[in-house]
Amino acid sequence: MPIPAKIRLAGTTAAMQAFVLICAAGTSNAQSLEVVEPDSEIINEQVDLNADIVVESRTEAEIADAATSNANALGNTLSVHSRDVDVGVTSDQQFGGRASADAQTDVNGAGIALSTSAAMANTATVTTDTADAGVLLRQDVTQGSEVTSRATTTVRGGADSAIAAAQSAANNAGLLPGYGTTGEGTIIQSSGAESVAVGRIVGDGAAPWVSSATGLAVGNSISAGEDTTRVLLDAEQTNTGAVRGKAFIDADVANETIAASQAAGNNIAVENDYRYAGLNARQDNQADVNARSEVSLIGFNDVASVSASGVGNSTTVSNIGSSIGADIDQTNSGRVRAVGSFDGGTGSTGLVTTTAFGNAASAYACSDCEGAAINGSSRQVNDGKVVSRSTASAYSGALLSSSATAVGNSASYEVTNSRGD
Numbered sequence: 419m420p421i422p423a424k425i426r427l428a429g430t431t432a433a434m435q436a437f438v439l440i441c442a443a444g445t446s447n448a449q450s451l452e453v454v455e456p457d458s459e460i461i462n463e464q465v466d467l468n469a470d471i472v473v474e475s476r477t478e479a480e481i482a483d484a485a486t487s488n489a490n491a492l493g494n495t496l497s498v499h500s501r502d503v504d505v506g507v508t509s510d511q512q513f514g515g516r517a518s519a520d521a522q523t524d525v526n527g528a529g530i531a532l533s534t535s536a537a538m539a540n541t542a543t544v545t546t547d548t549a550d551a552g553v554l555l556r557q558d559v560t561q562g563s564e565v566t567s568r569a570t571t572t573v574r575g576g577a578d579s580a581i582a583a584a585q586s587a588a589n590n591a592g593l594l595p596g597y598g599t600t601g602e603g604t605i606i607q608s609s610g611a612e613s614v615a616v617g618r619i620v621g622d623g624a625a626p627w628v629s630s631a632t633g634l635a636v637g638n639s640i641s642a643g644e645d646t647t648r649v650l651l652d653a654e655q656t657n658t659g660a661v662r663g664k665a666f667i668d669a670d671v672a673n674e675t676i677a678a679s680q681a682a683g684n685n686i687a688v689e690n691d692y693r694y695a696g697l698n699a700r701q702d703n704q705a706d707v708n709a710r711s712e713v714s715l716i717g718f719n720d721v722a723s724v725s726a727s728g729v730g731n732s733t734t735v736s737n738i739g740s741s742i743g744a745d746i747d748q749t750n751s752g753r754v755r756a757v758g759s760f761d762g763g764t765g766s767t768g769l770v771t772t773t774a775f776g777n778a779a780s781a782y783a784c785s786d787c788e789g790a791a792i793n794g795s796s797r798q799v800n801d802g803k804v805v806s807r808s809t810a811s812a813y814s815g816a817l818l819s820s821s822a823t824a825v826g827n828s829a830s831y832e833v834t835n836s837r838g839d
Contacts, residue, residue, distance in 0.1 A: 456506030456552055464494035464540075467560065469515030475535075476522045486532040491519035491567070496542040504550045507603075513539040513588075513611075514560035520568045521584075527575035531626075533582045537567040539611060543592040546599055553603035557589040557638075561610030561658060567635075572620045573669075580626040585634040586615040588659065593642040593651065602650035607638035607684075611659040617679075621669025630676045635663035637683045637705070642697075643690035650696045655684035655731075657752075662708045663728075671717040681709040681728045683752060692739040699745070701731035701777075703802075705752045709772075712758070718765030718815070728756040729775040730802060736782040737790070744794035746829075748777035751801040756822075762812035770820040772808040776800030779829045791833065798827035 475489040494511040521535040540557040559565070569584040588609035595601030615635040637657035643649045663681035683703030688695050709728035730750030735742050756774040777798040783790050808822035 456504045458500060458503050458505045460498055460505065460507045462496050462507070462509040464496070464511045466493050467512060467514035469493055469513060469517060471517045473519045475520070478524045479528065480526045482525060482528045484530040484532070485523050485525045485528045486530070487521040487523045489519040489521040489535040491517040491537040492541060493517050493539040494541070498544045499546070500549045500551065501547040502549055505546065506552045507544050508554045509542050510556045511540040511542060512558050514563050516564045518564070518566045522570045524572045525574065525577065528573070528577045531571050531573050531577045531580045533569040533571045535567045535569040535584045537565045537586045538590050539563065539565050539588045541590045543594065544601070545594045545596070546601070547596040548599065549596065550600045551593065551595050553593055553605065555591050555603070555605045557591060557607045559588040559609040559611040563588070563611035563659070565611050565613045567615045569616070570618045570620070573622070573626055575623045577626040579628045580619050580621065582617040582619050582631045584615040584617040584632070586613045587636045587639050588613050589638045591640050593649070594644050595647040595649070596644065597646050600648040600650070601642065604652040605640050606654045607640070608656045609637045609659050611637070613637055613659060614662045616664045616666070618666045619669065621672060623670060626672060628674045629667055629669065629672045631665040631667050633663040633665045633679045635661050635681045636685050637661050637703070639685045640687070642688045643695060646692045647690060648693040649688055649690055651688065652698045653686055654700045655686070656702045657683040658704045660706045665711040667713045667715070669715055671719065672715050672722065673720045675713060675715065675718060675720070675722040677711040677713045677723070678725045679709040679711045679727070681707045682732050683707050683729070683750070684731045686733040688735045690737045690740070694741055694743070695735055695737045696743040697735050697745070699733045700747045701733065702749045703730040703752050707752055707754045709756045710758070714761045715765065716763040718762045718768060721767045721769065722760055722762065724758045724760045724770040726756040726758040726772045728754045729778050730754050730800070732775070732778045734780045738784045739790060741790050742781050742783050742792045742794065744781045744792070746779040746794070746796045748779060748797070749799045750776040753803045753805070755805045757807045759809040760811065762815060764814045765812065766815060767817040768810050768812055768815055768819070770808045770810045772806045772822045774804045774806040774824045775828055776802055776804050776826045777828065781831050783833045792831045796829040798829055800826040
């Protein structure tokens with residue numbers, strides 16, 4: 419089965435990574451939460467209910483070694499880092515209104531032409547270094563709010579690299595304890611915002627060696643875990659606002675070309691190494707989720723890769739060298755769509771892949787130490803329409819391929835022994 423992509427956001431920046439759909443199905447409960455007794459207490463309350471946050475960044479150049487623009491629109495932000503002192507964090511963030519980021523780069527010729535943008539209503543990140551952390555984080559975005567991120571790169575002559583990367587999240591939380599420590603607690607997120615991310619490249623003239631457009635949009639996102647840490651997390655997410663991730667490339671000629679879009683109503687990613695990871699997760703997506711990627715080229719000299727991945731609810735738990743406990747409950751009633759298309763003239767290779775999932779849950783443990791196991795349970799209910807469409811067309815090419823997959827509910831466990839015992 420094809421693998422959807424994982425969305426992992428932490429703090430005020432985001433990273434797109436692959437999120438493996440080898441998921442959970444079991445009968446036991448995650449290890450119960452313990453109480454970190456902190457030496458330091460932090461209480462945070464942030465309210466921004468009539469927000470109108472608009473950020474625009476534009477760079478223009480005839481010729482430049484590098485031309486870049488970056489725009490970040492953030493509503494409420496919390497960042498906590500504790501070193502050598504156990505910390506307890508209680509936070510309540512409320513946002514209503516608009517957060518809009520728009521980055522544009524326009525060049526005639528450049529070595530690198532880059533546009534990046536990020537829009538987030540509520541962000542909270544707790545990190546530690548040789549200290550434990552206990553958290554209670556609440557994030558809420560009111561119905562009808564708008565969180566929009568757009569990145570556009572226009573190349574009129576030529577460039578070594580043309581890049582446009584946009585990401586948006588209504589609520590984004592991270593619990594990232596340091597080496598050998600414990601991070602535990604509860605994170606509750608609710609969003610009624612429309613979350614939109616659009617990455618776009620427009621090319622006119624000579625071909626960039628690399629063209630990459632990405633759009634990552636999510637309603638609610640939680641990331642937890644680090645190397646050799648113990649994580650015990652109770653998470654609840656509700657999304658009632660539309661989510662749209664889009665990536666477009668429209669150029670005369672291109673060499674290596676990548677257009678990738680991802681959209682998720684709710685996303686939880688726990689990634690841990692060598693200590694126990696426990697998760698109780700409840701996710702409810704009630705809104706439309708759309709991922710769309712389009713590439714149009716007159717000439718494509720190398721590989722043109724187009725991908726779109728949409729999911730109503732996604733939970734992934736991975737642990738290298740230790741055990742996992744995961745109880746996952748997912749309900750999707752929104753429509754999920756993933757659409758990808760490639761339209762080329764004459765060239766080499768055009769590949770299109772689309773995946774759409776109502777609910778996706780996964781647990782993966784790789785045991786290079788004895789005793790690692792997975793214990794858990796999953797419950798998935800999908801009442802929404804799930805659509806995946808993939809189209810590849812060209813006048814002539816060495817290889818054209820399209821692949822589309824739609825799944826209502828997907829859940830599985832995978833346990834491996836890296837030593838081969």
